[in-house]
Amino acid sequence: MREEVRRLWLQALEDLRTSEILLEVGRYYASVFFAEQAAEKALKALYIHVKGEPSPKTHNLVELLEVLGIGGEDLVDAAMDLTPEYIVTRYPDAASGVPASLYNERMAREHLEKAKLIIDFCRKSLEGDGDG
Template identity: 35%
Template sequence: MRREILLWFQAAYEDLEDAKDAFNRRRWFRAAFFSQQCVGKALKSLFFILRREEPPKIHSVTELYLLLKESGFKIENEESLYILNKYYTVTRYPDAANGLPSQSVDMEEAQRAIKIAEMVIEECRKILEKK
């Protein structure tokens, strides 16, 4: 397996661990952000296999997913990915959050974001194991 694939997937896994750590520290906004990052990197790891190209330099997990879907990748509950897109900005910038980023996500949202990330990384892992 190409080194780049492993690097993207390992980075995704590390982001998932960071999301869980942030959740345990009650930093909901950080948990949501790292969940979004996890999904983006996990999806990017599949580009080398499913599309035979480097992943695009975009941050929308929805766009990444739609590109992979063209190559046959499908996850259940795909609409859940739309939720993660907002965490790329609102968890970091006061103007995007219309306030403090730390107040932009509650515990339920953070928990849901982590569950989505766990689901996506597992689906990606299954594909990578086959290759």
């Protein structure tokens, strides 16, 4: 596994764990943000691994799936739900309110599960090459 892929992948796993910790302590908006970040970094690691070039400069998870040629309704739905959270969880003007007050435990758990779906797919793809 290339070093840049390994670094992105390890950070994706750290972001996933951070999302879990934030969920446990009731910081739901932040948990959702880190869930999105984990999925994004995992997809970018996979992109670099597969394409051998830098990943696109985007935060759109659906776009990352498309350029990787990955379909699957579950993955696309997860990506569609996670993508806006990059902005909405951080900016009141994007959230039409204070992000910290707009998320609850159920929402955070759902987003975390969606991130895990994407990460599990990326893990299988990265390990499936027998390259790392």
